[in-house]
Amino acid sequence: MxxxxxxxxxxxxxxxxxxxxxxxxxxxxxxxxxxxxxxxxxxxxxxxxxxxxxxxxxxxxxxxxxxxxxxxxxxxxxxxxxxxxxxxxxxxxxxxxxxxxxxxxxxxxxxxxxxxxxxxxxxxxxxxxxxxxxxxxxxxxxxxxxxxxxxxxxxxxxxxxxxxxxxxxxxxxxxxxxxxxxxxxxxxxxxxxxxxxxxxxxxxxxxxxxxxxxxxxxxxxxxxxxxxxxxxxxxxxxxxxxxxxxxxxxxxxxxxxxxxxxxxxxxxxxxxxxxxxxxxxxxxxxxxxxxxxxxxxxxxxxAVTATKAPSGTKPWQGPKPLFAPDLANADCKPGSWAWENGVLTAKGGGDLWTKESYGDFYLSLEFRCAEKSNSGVFLRCSDTKNWLDNAIEVQILQGDAPSERELVGAIFDCLAPSRQVEIEPGKWHQYVISARGSRITVLLDGEQLVSMNLAQWKEPGKNPDGTPNKFKKAYKDMAPKGRIGLQYHGAPIEFRNLYIDPI
The missing domain is CATH 3.20.20.150 (Divalent-metal-dependent TIM barrel enzymes)
Incomplete structure (x- = not known):
């Protein structure tokens, strides 16, 4: 089997x-x-x-x-x-x-x-x-x-x-x-x-x-x-x-x-x-x-056990909610995030982090922006105080950006999406993000925008094509396991239907 x-x-x-x-x-x-x-x-x-x-x-x-x-x-x-x-x-x-x-x-x-x-x-x-x-x-x-x-x-x-x-x-x-x-x-x-x-x-x-x-x-x-x-x-x-x-x-x-x-x-x-x-x-x-x-x-x-499946093989049980209804499994400043009628809303005052760490996983979530909203989804963060150099950020942005590597769907400042997608203020959009070893894949509304091999980012502050980035750590050296976060960047942002399936 x-x-x-x-x-x-x-x-x-x-x-x-x-x-x-x-x-x-x-x-x-x-x-x-x-x-x-x-x-x-x-x-x-x-x-x-x-x-x-x-x-x-x-x-x-x-x-x-x-x-x-x-x-x-x-x-x-x-x-x-x-x-x-x-x-x-x-x-x-x-x-x-x-x-x-x-x-x-x-x-x-x-x-x-x-x-x-x-x-x-x-x-x-x-x-x-x-x-x-x-x-x-x-x-x-x-x-x-x-x-x-x-x-x-x-x-x-x-x-x-x-x-x-x-x-x-x-x-x-x-x-x-x-x-x-x-x-x-x-x-x-x-x-x-x-x-x-x-x-x-x-x-x-x-x-x-x-x-x-x-x-x-x-x-x-x-x-x-x-x-x-x-x-x-x-x-x-x-x-x-x-x-x-x-x-x-x-x-x-x-x-x-x-x-x-x-x-x-x-x-x-x-x-x-x-x-x-x-x-x-x-x-x-x-x-x-x-x-x-x-x-x-x-x-x-x-049946899987009986047929001596490879070590680590187990039946799929389905995804689970990323955050509990009372946010008991989350870290954030009191009052900075809240569930409102099934929508996780940023109230201001900082980012929201899982308490649990994840290595390889599939993550699905929906987000809704206001005009010019800027946010992101952090993956495998090993230090939430210095997340900039210790987390992989999948960018959320409504509108244009000075760099293609800052558009929605980008791995922030590292890899641009395959094309620019228009994010409509007030409309729900869906991310499906997979992290498997050094491979990060991002689908937005069913379209694959990014397929990234972290191993190609070998130098701090530099992308494989020679362009600079902001990071003091080479992405190949990012932690293989860490916390997932939702960014509050000063503008309205909402999330719903957040599910994680650890691999």
């Missing part, structure tokens, strides 16, 4: 605690079941499309998405292309019928001319497709999307814009699609979102009004080089994705597109199907509460 991944479990639990935007008691959402499909790229060359269909059918999956150029096989000459002749199309449809599999989609394809668009939609209509996954460059949208919109309306075949890893937020796609009708939407690849630093559940929530199809993935991490793992066992919050899609009552197809080439591919794909079937049938509360572990995983401490 394996220990369930901590980040995925942490994010799942936070859904239950305070993040879900939908009611899990909605009977229609509770009873809604998603359709599972296979992207033939999972079984790409040297396998033929016929072999991909056979494997799809053997897994009990009834929908497949073909991709351009795969050899057809099964006694049928040629490749799967939009310009296949009618006789070849009939043979492909017969092959699919034989294995009780429906060709529901085709992609990802990038039509470059009006003629290619017409040919693609004629092919889609002839084959009875539900939708197409396309990826024209965003600069080409004003030229080509009106053509696609017209053809989609005429043929009844929807078009979904696919996303490869790139810096565009899901909301930016949504804004760019506003001029076009409902025939065009998004074909979301949740793995590519993760590789781009976007949290998949938040992405699905943002695009729910335009979601045509999904390339569903669970990855090892939120980095460009992350790879597929069996669903439910990675960092992508797979159960949260399933819960979100069911709450949306999504009626498209959720496709397995397993891009990682591994000798264990058949077993890992089968494990993903097994997990999907159990997650799809599970009560939403079980998905929210992390009660659908992947095959081979357990939450049972007895």
């Amino acid at each position: 394996k220990h369930f991944p901590r980040l995925a479990a942490f994010l799942l639990s936070l859904l239950t605690l305070h993040l879900s935007l939908f009611s899990a008691d909605d009977p229609a959402a509770e009873s809604h079941r998603l359709k599972l499909g296979m992207q033939a790229w999972t079984f790409k060359a040297p396998l033929t499309f016929a072999e991909a269909v056979e494997r799809t059918s053997a897994l009990g999956i009834r929908y497949i998405q073909a991709y351009r150029g795969q050899k057809i096989g099964g006694g049928i000459e040629g490749e799967l292309l939009p310009d296949m002749d009618a006789a070849t199309r009939e043979k492909v449809l017969a092959l699919l019928k034989k294995h009780n599999v429906t060709l529901a989609s085709f992609g990802v394809y990038t039509p470059k001319t009006d003629e290619e668009c017409r040919q693609l939609f004629a092919f889609a209509k002839a084959m009875g497709l539900r939708d197409l996954a396309i990826e024209p460059g965003m600069a080409k949208w004003p030229e080509i999307l009106p053509v696609i919109e017209k053809l989609a309306r005429e043929t009844g075949v929807k078009a979904g814009i696919h996303n490869h890893p790139n810096p565009n937020r899901p909301s930016e796609y949504m804004a760019s699609l506003k001029p076009y009708g409902s025939e065009i939407g998004l074909f979301a690849d949740t793995g590519h979102w993760a590789r781009s630093g976007w949290e998949p559940v938040a992405g699905l929530r943002e695009v729910r009004e335009r979601l045509v199809g999904v390339h569903f993935k669970d990855l090892t991490d939120f980095v460009r080089k992350a790879h597929d793992v069996p669903w439910g066992s990675g960092a992508g919050n797979a159960a949260g994705q399933i819960a979100e899609l069911r709450r949306q009552k999504f009626d498209g197809v959720v496709y397995i597109e397993y891009e990682y080439r591994t000798p264990a591919l058949p077993d890992e794909v089968a494990a993903s199907v097994d997990w999907f079937n159990r997650a799809n049938a599970a009560p939403l509360a079980d998905l929210d509460a992390n009660r659908v572990p992947p095959k081979g995983f357990t939450h049972d401490a007895t």
Whole structure:
């Protein structure tokens, strides 16, 4: 048995605690079941499309998405292309019928001319497709999307814009699609979102009004080089994705597109199907509460012990509140901080510190600023009197700063966020911060802004790029364990939903 991944479990639990935007008691959402499909790229060359269909059918999956150029096989000459002749199309449809599999989609394809668009939609209509996954460059949208919109309306075949890893937020796609009708939407690849630093559940929530199809993935991490793992066992919050899609009552197809080439591919794909079937049938509360572990995983401490798990392995129990309702586990000047209707409010007079020290952990909190508020979250502080040189500060700031390293999301004066994010006064924003050894990661409202390796900060007063910082201690020498603090910097600041999950 394996220990369930901590980040995925942490994010799942936070859904239950305070993040879900939908009611899990909605009977229609509770009873809604998603359709599972296979992207033939999972079984790409040297396998033929016929072999991909056979494997799809053997897994009990009834929908497949073909991709351009795969050899057809099964006694049928040629490749799967939009310009296949009618006789070849009939043979492909017969092959699919034989294995009780429906060709529901085709992609990802990038039509470059009006003629290619017409040919693609004629092919889609002839084959009875539900939708197409396309990826024209965003600069080409004003030229080509009106053509696609017209053809989609005429043929009844929807078009979904696919996303490869790139810096565009899901909301930016949504804004760019506003001029076009409902025939065009998004074909979301949740793995590519993760590789781009976007949290998949938040992405699905943002695009729910335009979601045509999904390339569903669970990855090892939120980095460009992350790879597929069996669903439910990675960092992508797979159960949260399933819960979100069911709450949306999504009626498209959720496709397995397993891009990682591994000798264990058949077993890992089968494990993903097994997990999907159990997650799809599970009560939403079980998905929210992390009660659908992947095959081979357990939450049972007895089972972990019995299988002689590595030293230190234990089942995940879920995050706990960072501060007690009476602040008995906190250090601060009397009257300087107070809980008011579930909101931890700075009253003036100093910072707020945990009494307990933490080493490796996941921390989630929400903060609300006034105009020009300045605050921060201190990590691993070894000396609260001289916190400047003995704590790692994740910056909170409303408005601009003289340096990018002082913007919201920055590791103060050390590492700038990947982009400047606007913090709206009076609005709640969420941080998810992980500290694991020398690695510090900061997500703001589901977007990864910082991934820092403390080991690269080797000199006092100097950043790896040669720019100066204020600190007398090199960050590589920061204490591996210390107290967590919330900064009062003279301006109004509030916090709520503060949870810590020690690793």
